[in-house]
Amino acid sequence: MAPKDGNAITFTEVDELNNPALTFIYSELQSGTTLKDEMGNGIRGRVDIAHLSGASTPWSVKSVQNLLIDIFLPAGYPHSVSEDYIPYQIFDSLQAFSSSIAGLLSSRAVLQGVGVGNADASPTSALLLHILQDTSGRIATIFFAHRVGTALEPECKMYRFAADIFNDLAMVLDCLSPMIPAGVSRVTVLSAAGVLRALCGVAGGSSKASLSAHFSKWGNLAEVNAKDSSQETVISLVGMLVGSLVVSHITSFTATWLTLLALLTLHLSLNYAAVRSVQMTTLNRQRANIVFSSMLSSDPDFAYLAANQWQSIHQQHLQTELGMREQNQRRLQIPSPADVSRQERIFDASGMLQWHGLPPGKEGPMAPETLGHCQIGVSLRDFMSSSSSSSSSSSPSVSTTSNSLKTALPLKALASLFNDENYILIFTTRSPSLGPRARISCKILLKQHATPKTHLKAWMHALLVARLLTRSPPSGEDKKKTGCGTTEMILSTLSRTLDFLNVSSRFEGYIDALGDKGWEVDVEGGVSALETRIGRRVVVS
Structure with a gap:
């Protein structure tokens, strides 16, 4: 029977990728036409099935291939x-x-x-x-x-x-x-x-x-x-x-x-x-070293920080906050997950601070430079302790008498410096004769409300401080005048680098740039890839 003109309805069946598979065309029968199926139900219209011209015939090569893909x-x-x-x-x-x-x-x-x-x-x-x-x-x-x-x-x-x-x-x-x-x-x-x-x-x-x-x-x-x-x-x-x-x-x-x-x-x-071949998009310790060092090396303001000229341009950045943030994001050289997968090692020393910056005037990464060792999520007792191999002039000491601790660690100064942060850093420097791996030791104390993004900022801060502390420190009389390697020098470097990360929301700009590059950094409720052991948290009041 001929269907009514203009009453056709087309249904297109698509797969999970929205690729059309079959087309069903429904048409109502002409008025006055009466048809019934085997059960005696009235038939209102007809459905024509239109196979796509590109559809595979049964048992063709393409159909077998599609079947294997589905399985x-x-x-x-x-x-x-x-x-x-x-x-x-x-x-x-x-x-x-x-x-x-x-x-x-x-x-x-x-x-x-x-x-x-x-x-x-x-x-x-x-x-x-x-x-x-x-x-x-x-x-x-x-x-x-x-x-x-x-x-x-x-x-x-x-x-x-x-x-x-x-x-x-x-x-x-x-x-x-x-x-x-x-x-x-x-x-x-x-x-x-x-x-x-x-x-x-x-x-x-x-x-x-x-x-x-x-x-x-x-x-x-x-x-x-x-x-x-x-x-x-x-x-x-x-x-x-x-x-x-x-x-x-x-x-x-x-x-x-x-x-x-x-x-x-x-x-x-x-x-x-x-x-x-796997291109992980989360930042563990090794990948964080590669990404952060490359990003910091490409930041034009990092040269001022390394030359101890950051305070002289600090006010300029405060006056051009938004413009600086957007401009620096465009100039940053951030390796993609694919780039990092070609650089990272399968077996790498856990907890090492390594610098993978770009050499001036050259393309491609340079050989990593080991700056020191870092522990994140340490207990407060471990935070206040120091290695026995540290020099007495550069490392705070802790002693125990019954239920009390005596320490040379400037806890009040550190608590004040990191009052608005969810972490606290402390560094100890040692004799260069012990080798580059032993020159810098960092411990990160995490506060109660620390998030994975806090871990990333703490690790970047630690890497930045370690880089500055290992860059040709003065010697002799200059060392005595500047206090290089002493607690005062470390506190000064901590303050300067923290100011560098915070001014004009620089670290937030880094995080936004990392997200645009494909890295998973916006995981406030996720699991940190920087902690490889269950860490402690502290409440500072």
Whole structure:
């Protein structure tokens, strides 16, 4: 029957990316026309289905490709995940493939070690050995999670790589077990392998959860984890099939070890490439050093601060507050997450203050300069203490008598200086003969209402002060006159640098510029990536 003219309604069905899939055209029948379906219900109109011209035919190459994407990649790919998702997954899948084959070789060695094929072997002894391995691994899991639990998220790239190192060491111990005499020695080796696998489980599982949170952009964390499990299942299955051919043809001692070492080398290389491809957008200690030092080096006013001429231009900045802030943001050179991922190291000394500034007249970053060591979120007792290797003229000392403390730390001056901040800094300088790593020591005391943004400001402040204190200090009579290295000099530097960060809301301008560059800094209620241990907070009244 012919439909009425002008009464057609078009419905277009779209997928999660708003790409049209099918078009349904509804048209009402002419008045007076009566049609009924099988149930006796009246039919009011007709629906025509229009297939798109670009739609794939069943079992075409494109349809198979789309089916695989739907099965193994998150819905909405590539828009639902970050740009570094696919490079990481490619390397991660390849390393899982090599690890599966190596795991079969180590499993065969374990079976040989417990006596498979030996008529004198006892099933009970093998069971007891398994129980001992499992017990030692569970105990190791508890202690390891307690020790590094808070550091797993800030340092997820390091612990993701460390997890596979633990796993590979466990495989090596498994392959060594048949060569170890039966008894306490072999039990110790196999138990150590169980402990390493437990550490791998804690470090790998937790760090992969943090990486999945980084990859997910649509709040699809659960689906990203689920699809990652699907990918690993397929890769492990293929690895087991290939590994079954490998273990059946490689039986000699030399061939087994050469194959195992080659697979483990490939495994670690691919895993290293995987974590290197990740472009984290949160600022942990190492990334904060890279970003802050590059940003401060590019700030034209930093030269005045380093030359101790900041006070002479202070009033000029107060008169042109908004103009200076906007102008400086345009001139700042801030490395992007991709730039920082190429500079950062997987294993880096935790808590070091390093300067990665740009050399004058050259392009690209210079080699990092280690300025000293910094602790954030310390307790008040630790804040007032000083290292025994510090010189008496440069470090406040603390002594304890019953329930009281005596300290040379200028607490009143520090409390006054940082009255409007949610943190307090203190520096100690030591003899240059102890090396650059020992010259500067900083401790950051966090107040009760400190936020992740407070942590960033405290770390930037510490890096800035350390840079100034290590820049060619005067010597001899000049040192006595200026008090370089003394508490007075440190307080003066703290005051000058704090004024530098606060005038004209300079630090807020830095934070805005970091956000525009793609860094996650506006996380007032989030978790700080600078604290790797549970820290203390204080209330100053």
